[in-house]
Amino acid sequence: MNLILFHVYNVNLTVKQILFFKTEKCRVPETPAGLTITTDVTDNQIRKGQHLTFACEASNHIIKGNATLECLENGRWSNPLPTCEAAKDCRRPPPPLSHGRAKPGTRYPYRHNDKVEYVCDTDYGMEGGPFKTCVDGDWVGEMRCRLAHGCGRPPHLSDGDTKTSTKYQYQHNERVEYICQQYYVMEGGPFKTCKDGEWTGEIRCLRKLKFSFIFFHSVKIQVKNHFGFCFLILFNSRGVIDIYKIIHDCL
Incomplete structure (x- = not known):
């Protein structure tokens, strides 16, 4: 930082000294x-x-x-x-993990920024991870495998239910099967699985739509709406239409 001194003269020729601070760049x-x-x-x-x-x-x-x-x-x-x-390569294999293991790799030695994924043994859940990364010759990434948590009762399914009676407590990897009520069809499922204290698995029950018309022949058509969902529409001889949301064989 530099100091700059200015002399300023007013109309009465009186001298004033003004000190400025100049900041270097x-x-x-x-x-x-x-x-x-x-x-x-x-x-x-x-x-x-x-x-x-x-x-x-x-x-x-x-x-x-x-x-x-x-x-x-x-x-x-x-x-x-x-x-x-x-950067240096990692010439040592990925370090061992208690109650777990590294997934098999296809490269040796591992290059800088290469990642190795770890998984825990059955009945164990992972904290941290799941990757270790080769950084300039060393493996970086913290994780551990501990006994997995169980789950409470499985969650409620709108317009559906569990196929059998439920328990208060479930072990890690236990699963529960769901069914939909009459006039409903299932999307996803039919199982939810206890994974380290949380229930996983996406299930929805969708209502089948019915309308009454008069037709002389049975007809089956497949249409797609503006959301990208496909529906199978069945016309029977009595003029009843069943509409099902379908996943496979979409237009």
Whole structure:
């Protein structure tokens, strides 16, 4: 920071001294090949307190040094310009996981930024994860497998019910079958499964629509509405129409 002294004369030729503070700016540095500035910079200089952030252009390179620099009041940067270096491979296999395992990989050694997915043994649930990532030669990612939680009673299904009577408590991986009421058809399902304290599985019961008309022949047509859903429409000889929402063989 520089101090600048001005002499100001008024109409009576009286001298006044005014002291101004001049704040230095930092010049945006030139970056070597492979290193890029990710901060939005519109000028070749930025003010005190502002920051520049750097990144490597190649995904298999990493920043060495401070990735973010701050412009100081003396016009200098807070740290030297970072550099980009080729990241190391992970030559050790993914580390073991108690009560779990890594899914088999197809590459060895693993490259920088490669991910390995882990799964827990039966009756165990995962906290954290499920991936470990190779970062410059080391495996990064925290997870553990612990005994999975059970579930309470299965959730209510509108216009449907469970096929059998329910219990107060279910174990991890237990499942319950649902059915829909008369004049309703099921979408998804028919099972919900207890997964580490939560019931999973999407089920809906959709009402079959019926109308009365007079027809002389049986007709079956398939139509698609503006929502993209397909319906199978059945006309019988008594003039009754059944409309079913269908999933497969859509137009």
